[in-house]
Amino acid sequence: MLRDITIGQYYASDSVIHRMDPRFKIVASMLYLVSLFLVDQIIAYLAVVLFIGSVIKLSRVPVGYVLKGLKPIFLLIVFAFVINIFLTPGQGSPVFEVGFIKIYAEGIERAFFMAIRLILLIIGTSMLTLTTSPIELTDGIEYLLNPFKKIGLPAHELAMMMTIALRFIPTLLEETDKIMKAQMARGADFESGNIMNRAKALIPLLVPLFISAFRRADELAMAMEARCYKGGEGRTRMKVLKYSVLDLWGVGIVTLYMAICVVM
Amino acid sequence: MSIKITDLSHIYDRNTPNETVAIDQINLTIESGQFVGLIGHTGSGKSTLIQHLNGLLKPSEGEIVVSGYNITEGLDQTHSKKRSQRKKEARARKKKLIEVRRRVGLVFQYPEYQLFEETVEKDVAFGPLNLGLSDADAIERVKEALSLVGMDYNDYKDRSPFDLSGGQKRRVAIAGVLAMKPEVLILDEPTAGLDPKGRDEILGQIKHLHEKEGMTVIIVSHSMEDMAKISERLIVMNRGRIVLDGHPKEVFKHIDRLEEIGLAVPQISYLARALVEKGFDIDPTILTVEEATQCLAQKLNRKTKSGELC
Numbered sequence: 001m002l003r004d005i006t007i008g009q010y011y012a013s014d015s016v017i018h019r020m021d022p023r024f025k026i027v028a029s030m031l032y033l034v035s036l037f038l039v040d041q042i043i044a045y046l047a048v049v050l051f052i053g054s055v056i057k058l059s060r061v062p063v064g065y066v067l068k069g070l071k072p073i074f075l076l077i078v079f080a081f082v083i084n085i086f087l088t089p090g091q092g093s094p095v096f097e098v099g100f101i102k103i104y105a106e107g108i109e110r111a112f113f114m115a116i117r118l119i120l121l122i123i124g125t126s127m128l129t130l131t132t133s134p135i136e137l138t139d140g141i142e143y144l145l146n147p148f149k150k151i152g153l154p155a156h157e158l159a160m161m162m163t164i165a166l167r168f169i170p171t172l173l174e175e176t177d178k179i180m181k182a183q184m185a186r187g188a189d190f191e192s193g194n195i196m197n198r199a200k201a202l203i204p205l206l207v208p209l210f211i212s213a214f215r216r217a218d219e220l221a222m223a224m225e226a227r228c229y230k231g232g233e234g235r236t237r238m239k240v241l242k243y244s245v246l247d248l249w250g251v252g253i254v255t256l257y258m259a260i261c262v263v264m
Numbered sequence: 265m266s267i268k269i270t271d272l273s274h275i276y277d278r279n280t281p282n283e284t285v286a287i288d289q290i291n292l293t294i295e296s297g298q299f300v301g302l303i304g305h306t307g308s309g310k311s312t313l314i315q316h317l318n319g320l321l322k323p324s325e326g327e328i329v330v331s332g333y334n335i336t337e338g339l340d341q342t343h344s345k346k347r348s349q350r351k352k353e354a355r356a357r358k359k360k361l362i363e364v365r366r367r368v369g370l371v372f373q374y375p376e377y378q379l380f381e382e383t384v385e386k387d388v389a390f391g392p393l394n395l396g397l398s399d400a401d402a403i404e405r406v407k408e409a410l411s412l413v414g415m416d417y418n419d420y421k422d423r424s425p426f427d428l429s430g431g432q433k434r435r436v437a438i439a440g441v442l443a444m445k446p447e448v449l450i451l452d453e454p455t456a457g458l459d460p461k462g463r464d465e466i467l468g469q470i471k472h473l474h475e476k477e478g479m480t481v482i483i484v485s486h487s488m489e490d491m492a493k494i495s496e497r498l499i500v501m502n503r504g505r506i507v508l509d510g511h512p513k514e515v516f517k518h519i520d521r522l523e524e525i526g527l528a529v530p531q532i533s534y535l536a537r538a539l540v541e542k543g544f545d546i547d548p549t550i551l552t553v554e555e556a557t558q559c560l561a562q563k564l565n566r567k568t569k570s571g572e573l574c
Contacts, residue, residue, distance in 0.1 A: 185370040
């Protein structure tokens with residue numbers, strides 16, 4: 001029952017976007033987010049849609065797959081839309097009025113922009129995770145955080161923690177499944193009863209799960225130390241990140257895109 | 265309690281690209297009170313099979329009847345229109361599953377990782393309480409179950425299960441299943457990761473349970489030596505099908521077939537076979553070291569007496 005859960009949702013492929021350097025992709029995504037809040041005209045949104053559309057096209061990730069990522073936040077979008085449409089005060093007379101509910105033209109406009117922004121935001125960020133494997137992503141983050149080491153930010157440790165956490169998600173899911181079955185064999189019931197009962201029913205699942213997570217952590221720490229791990233200092237890498245011509249192209253296109261957004 | 269499995273199939277991820285057939289049309293009858301060893305390579309479908317026996321997995325096809333009680337019937341989630349009808353069905357299903365799990369106890373691999381209570385007593389009582397027993401009855405069950413696995417109730421009841429040794433933890437976990445008084449006991453690799461002493465103790469107690477309580481026992485194991493020693497019937501699985509089924513002596517005759525599917529026979533059987541090949545007159549179906557010692561001693565004595573050493 002837990003095998004359907006996918007996290008990180010990396011879509012393996014060998015497209016131009018996939019081959020770009022993760023550092024560049026992270027920075028580009030951030031710029032993209034900024035651009036979303038820079039533009040406030042319909043025509044400018046066309047540029048954004050064109051940009052993200054061509055990224056999707058180049059990445060060879062099926063459009064349906066990208067849009068599926070919107071499902072979990074659909075409610076949030078609706079919520080933002082409704083709030084904006086009702087609560088934006090406007091000048092002039094309301095377009096629609098029933099009792100204390102007043103809808104102004106500005107409200108409708110803002111609601112639409114907000115919804116489009118949210119959708120584009122989610123699509124943009126999911127393009128990053130869809131085309132970058134979790135390991136590449138953490139590698140990229142580590143590099144980008146390196147300058148902050150001077151002010152005491154443990155960049156390597158953070159990246160290592162993320163890598164380990166990602167590595168153990170499937171393991172822990174499997175473990176959860178196993179413990180659940182073992183407790184169900186002893187008559188435990190995880191599926192019925194009210195909220196209180198259900199929460200209580202989780203104790204036989206969570207206690208063993210935590211214990212085994214701590215045990216695993218301990219064993220992993222031991223195994224890493226046994227192989228002389230002592231943090232990022234002086235540690236070389238198996239896969240060294242390198243910028244390629246592709247990234248140069250990327251920089252050019254993103255710069256152009258940002259310029260357009262700023263001008264509009 | 266007899267178990268009758270008819271045309272059982274299980275397919276994981278049906279109608280997806282990852283579709284895998286874990287169990288392929290198995291027919292199997294296990295008589296009441298039998299001591300069955302289930303062996304097979306990793307991924308042969310053993311674990312999937314045993315999870316069906318107490319309703320943790322639903323078969324894709326086929327049915328399982330445990331002592332006249334069909335455990336695969338009525339497990340499907342129906343979509344009745346009426347809410348009250350749905351609720352009723354859900355209750356019936358829950359009752360059914362509890363009944364199935366009371367009849368068939370399943371001890372998973374490394375069962376000690378399922379312990380969670382503060383004391384041994386509470387942990388072992390978890391199963392009986394889930395069956396709806398009163399506190400007093402549950403404690404009775406705990407006493408019984410702990411003594412069945414050779415642990416003293418008064419010594420251990422207030423200890424934390426996490427302070428026990430590996431072998432003791434495992435025995436507490438097995439007691440947790442025994443406390444539900446199952447008619448069939450299934451154990452998945454009960455000796456994995458134990459030292460020889462712990463292994464012999466656990467196997468001895470299971471054997472004892474089988475003899476004293478007349479429980480039907482099914483053990484999944486990788487150890488050919490252990491299975492040869494204690495089981496009455498061996499079932500060999502490969503790729504979701506049963507390939508060999510019979511008394512250990514029968515099954516271990518098929519050395520080549522077993523090796524073909526990545527299994528082996530007890531080491532002593534290899535020795536017996538090698539001796540026979542060298543022209544030594546010894547029973548080639550010997551399975552245990554004890555048997556072999558006896559047999560060899562007999563033969564050698566006779567030969568020494570008649571003056572010719574081999």
